[in-house]
Amino acid sequence: MFEFSGIGGLIILVLDVWALLAIAGSNATMGRKVLWALLVIFAPVLGFIIWFFFGPRAQK
Incomplete structure (x- = not known):
């Protein structure tokens, strides 16, 4: 298992x-x-990488 x-x-x-925070907003x-x-x-x-490319972004 890879540990950080x-x-x-x-x-x-x-x-x-x-x-x-971006997901919530x-x-x-x-x-x-x-x-x-x-x-x-x-x-x-992995979840962060997937979110970064495909996930919802916070509204400005």
């Missing part, structure tokens, strides 16, 4: 929090927001 520690773990945490339906959030929470690295 130290600065790498902190970077992943910051990126995941950014993704979760998007215009997606509640169901889609929950599914995206679960993906980012349970698969932090």
Whole structure:
């Protein structure tokens, strides 16, 4: 199993929090927001990468 520690773990945490805030602020339906959030929470690295390319963005 691949583990992140130290600065790498902190970077992943910051990126995941950014993704979760963007998901929460998007215009997606509640169901889609929950599914995206679960993906980012349970698969932090892969979930962030998938969200970055395909996920909903926060409104400006």
